[in-house]
Amino acid sequence: MITSLILALFVSFVSSxxxxxxxSAWCSSPEIAELCQVKDACKRYLYPAANAPNVNIDxxxxxxxxxxxxxxIGQATRAYNNVxxxxxxxxYPFGKANITENPDGSxxxxxxxxxxxxxxxxxxxxxLNLLSESKGFPYVSxxxxxxxxxxxxxxxxxxxxxxxxIDVDKLFECSHSSKGMELQKAVAEKTDNLDPPMTxxxxxxxxxxxxxxxxxxxxxxxxxxxxxxxxxxxxxxxCKNIYNVTFE
Numbered sequence: 001m002i003t004s005l006i007l008a009l010f011v012s013f014v015s016s017x018x019x020x021x022x023x024s025a026w027c028s029s030p031e032i033a034e035l036c037q038v039k040d041a042c043k044r045y046l047y048p049a050a051n052a053p054n055v056n057i058d059x060x061x062x063x064x065x066x067x068x069x070x071x072x073i074g075q076a077t078r079a080y081n082n083v084x085x086x087x088x089x090x091x092y093p094f095g096k097a098n099i100t101e102n103p104d105g106s107x108x109x110x111x112x113x114x115x116x117x118x119x120x121x122x123x124x125x126x127x128l129n130l131l132s133e134s135k136g137f138p139y140v141s142x143x144x145x146x147x148x149x150x151x152x153x154x155x156x157x158x159x160x161x162x163x164x165x166i167d168v169d170k171l172f173e174c175s176h177s178s179k180g181m182e183l184q185k186a187v188a189e190k191t192d193n194l195d196p197p198m199t200x201x202x203x204x205x206x207x208x209x210x211x212x213x214x215x216x217x218x219x220x221x222x223x224x225x226x227x228x229x230x231x232x233x234x235x236x237x238x239c240k241n242i243y244n245v246t247f248e
Contacts, residue, residue, distance in 0.1 A: 029233055031240060052232030054088045057222070058205035060191055060198055062095035063120030064113040064153070069144045071202045075222040077141045082223050082238035086230045089137060091128055093121040094187045095201040107181060119175065120153050125183050126174035131166065139164055 019026070019036035027033055027042035059076060061068035072091075080089055097111040097118065111117040124143065128136045139160055146156035161168035174180045191198060196210060204210065204218040206229060217225045227239035 029235070052230060052234075054086050055226045055229045056088045056090070056205075056207050057218075057226065058090045058092065060092045060095060060194070060203040060205070061201050062097070062112060062117055063093050063124050063144075064111075064117040064147065065095060065201050067200075068095070068202045069148050071219065072141055072144045073148060075219065076137075079222040079226055080137055080141070083226045083230075083236050085236055086232065086234075087226050091124070091137065091140060092187045092190055093124045093128075093140075094184065094191045095121075095203075096198075097121065097188070099185060099188050109181075109184070116153050121187075122175035122180050122184055123157060123171050125187055126171045126180050127166075129183050130170065130174060135164055135166060139166060 019032075021032060021036065025032060026036045026038045030039070030042075033039045033042040057079070059072070061072065076089070079087060095112060097109065100108040100110075102108060109118045111121065120143075124140050127139045131139060142160035142163060143153075143156045146159050147153060151159065157168050157171070160166070161171070174183075194203070194205070194210070202219075204215050204222075206214045206218065206225065214225070223238055224242045227235060227242045230239075
């Protein structure tokens with residue numbers, strides 16, 4: 001009887017402080033625990049989940065494909081900026097291209113949007129492999145944005161190299177080297193081994209899985225997909241807006 005009375009008084013006190021959620025929800029996230037003034041009491045429930053693994057997002061794309069460009073400068077860049085701390089983002093520039101080893105030892109590389117796309121795939125793949133994680137994706141995003149803005153591919157590489165303080169000559173050298181082609185072949189193999197097989201670009205894989213539903217969610221709201229897939233409690237602030245919870 002006394003215990004029930006104390007609990008009722010405590011619930012009444014918490015509600016008066018702006019927490020209108022039931023007690024069962026007080027430990028559902030650090031933000032809610034703080035709002036309901038039970039942060040210390042909820043530590044034992046929240047702390048273990050704080051070490052959850054990041055969400056793995058793989059993007060298979062083509063450097064000059066309009067849909068790929070729109071996704072990279074839109075959903076992918078937004079997710080990178082807002083939930084990058086809980087996401088491992090990996091890009092694979094190849095798409096529906098084809099690499100053929102000829103009898104004479106030469107290599108033929110054909111891309112859906114022509115030779116300039118092949119060159120772009122090589123340069124962006126070199127950037128993703130040679131640059132630090134903090135510069136690899138930002139460079140690809142920047143280049144995609146410049147191309148979207150009607151700059152030529154070559155000018156886009158230079159503009160973004162200057163903007164991000166990247167030595168683009170090293171990227172050009174890599175793209176015309178045997179190392180650059182070996183890196184591209186590795187991406188081609190990864191693409192060819194997708195299960196299910198890729199049928200369009202961009203092609204999104206979440207934690208090693210591709211489904212039509214995941215693809216649709218990623219194209220519409222990659223940030224929300226990452227937030228909802230992540231199992232930890234230490235979600236970035238951007239994830240707050242994903243849930244339909246109203247605090248009064």
